Amino acid sequence: MRWPTIKGWFVAHKIHKMEPAYVVSVKFVEVARIFATGTTSGEVKLWDNQYCNCLGILNSVDWDPRDLNHHIRHCDQLDQLQEMRTRGYEQARDS
Numbered sequence: 001m002r003w004p005t006i007k008g009w010f011v012a013h014k015i016h017k018m019e020p021a022y023v024v025s026v027k028f029v030e031v032a033r034i035f036a037t038g039t040t041s042g043e044v045k046l047w048d049n050q051y052c053n054c055l056g057i058l059n060s061v062d063w064d065p066r067d068l069n070h071h072i073r074h075c076d077q078l079d080q081l082q083e084m085r086t087r088g089y090e091q092a093r094d095s
Contacts, residue, residue, distance in 0.1 A: 032068065033075045 025038040034055060035047040044058040046068060055071055056063050 032072050034068070034071065 023037055023039050025036075027036050028034075028049065029036060033049045035049055036044060037047065038044045042059060046055040046058065047053065048055055048071065056067050
């Protein structure tokens with residue numbers, strides 16, 4: 001089975017060829033449903049697990065924790081909708 005490609009190849013961190021930095025860590029945070037990537041230069045980015053969109057760079061001036069909170073609430077709402085649909089299908093099937 002092949003997994004569908006949601007997003008083609010993308011650059012997670014802009015590291016130039018001659019730079020001594022590279023990505024050293026990628027972790028999935030299940031509670032927040034995000035991926036965190038880190039480089040040897042200290043850059044840490046958070047990524048949406050569904051579409052690979054960057055949610056922010058933790059150690060940057062532009063970082064706003066509310067973006068992460070918004071993402072978590074959005075994922076929770078999607079889970080609730082999916083659960084309601086599943087219950088509706090099961091009730092319709094059982095009737």
